[in-house]
Each structure stands twice: as C-alpha cells, then as structure tokens.
Amino acid sequence: MRYLQIVPNDMTFYYVLKATAHLGDVQVAHEALQEMKAHRIEIKERIYSMLIYTYAGACKVAGTTEKQIDAYIRDTWTLFRQMEQKKMRIVAKTLNGLILLYGNALRDSEVEGLVLPLFKKYNIAYDTNTYINLMSEFIDKK
Numbered sequence: 001m002r003y004l005q006i007v008p009n010d011m012t013f014y015y016v017l018k019a020t021a022h023l024g025d026v027q028v029a030h031e032a033l034q035e036m037k038a039h040r041i042e043i044k045e046r047i048y049s050m051l052i053y054t055y056a057g058a059c060k061v062a063g064t065t066e067k068q069i070d071a072y073i074r075d076t077w078t079l080f081r082q083m084e085q086k087k088m089r090i091v092a093k094t095l096n097g098l099i100l101l102y103g104n105a106l107r108d109s110e111v112e113g114l115v116l117p118l119f120k121k122y123n124i125a126y127d128t129n130t131y132i133n134l135m136s137e138f139i140d141k142k
Contacts (some may be wrong), residue, residue, distance in 0.1 A: 010041050017050035024057030024064075026072070032096050044090045052097035061106035069105045076101055096129045101127045103137035113138070 006012070013036050020029040029051060036043060054073040058064065076098065083090060098115045102108060111134070119126060 008035065008039060008041070008042060009038075010047065011064040013041065014050060017047060017054060021050055021053035021057045024054065024059070026054060026058045031052040045083065045091065045094070048083050049089065049091070049094045049097055050080055052094060052101065052128060053080055055079075056097055056101040056104050057112055059101060060101050073101065073105065073107075082093070085090070090118070092119075092124050092127045095119055095122075095124060099130065099133040099137075103133055108137040 013032050015027055016032045020032065022027070033043070033051075036047070050100070055076045058072050059069050080094070080098070095115060095118050098118070101109055102111045102115065117131075119125075
C-alpha cells in the first residue's frame with residue numbers, strides 16, 4: 001500500500017482482512033498486520049474478529065493439514081485471550097468466528113464445550129449468523 005501512495009486507516013485493513021478471511025490467506029493477513037504496525041494503526045476489536053475469521057477460512061483451504069489446523073486453532077485462542085486481556089468488547093461476530101473456525105476444521109464436538117459457553121459468559125445472544133454457522137457445521141460434515 002505504501003507503494004501506491006495510499007494512506008491507510010483501520011477500515012482499509014478491516015476490508016483487507018475481510019478478503020483474507022474469505023480466501024483463508026493467513027500470509028496476507030500477517031502482512032496486513034505488519035503494515036498496520038508500520039502505520040501505527042491500533043488493532044481494534046473488528047480487526048481481531050477478522051483475524052479469527054481468516055483462521056477459520058484457512059481451515060477450509062484444500063490441502064490444509066491437521067497440524068496446520070491445530071496451529072490455526074491455537075493462534076485463534078491466543079488472539080481471543082489478547083482481546084480479553086486488553087478488555088476489548090467481545091461481540092457475537094467474534095464468537096461466531098470461533099464457531100466457524102471449529103466448523104471449518106470439522107471439529108464441531110468442541111464448539112459446545114468451548115465456544116457456546118462464551119455466549120453466556122459475555123451475555124451475548126445468538127444471532128442469525130450464530131445459527132447459520134452452527135447449521136453449516138452439520139451440512140459440511142455430510
């Protein structure tokens with residue numbers, strides 16, 4: 001971006017990360033984070049959510065190994081813990097990203113024990129995307 005003489009802001013990177021989430025491109029997401037740091041752009045809740053969605057997308061990329069999926073899940077929980085430590089607001093989008101992560105990793109049995117209790121912990125109601133992600137787990141399995 002710096003070569004194009006664009007002065008990015010947090011929304012610029014939000015949409016870059018939204019694209020990496022759709023593609024499951026962890027490498028480009030990492031490069032975007034480095035650019036954010038170079039431009040001293042604060043990493044806010046929505047950026048964390050898109051990073052979680054990027055890892056979820058990466059779990060669905062053809063050829064992804066179980067070892068890579070394990071690493072993506074570990075990294076996602078690290079991001080989530082960072083959000084908690086920074087006392088960032090946890091929203092449905094973030095938790096829905098965790099559901100999608102496990103669904104794409106074909107590990108739906110872990111959703112009930114690890115992710116769904118977080119909705120209660122943070123007093124967040126299920127939204128339409130929560131149900132879509134939960135249903136897609138079962139559709140993808142078949």
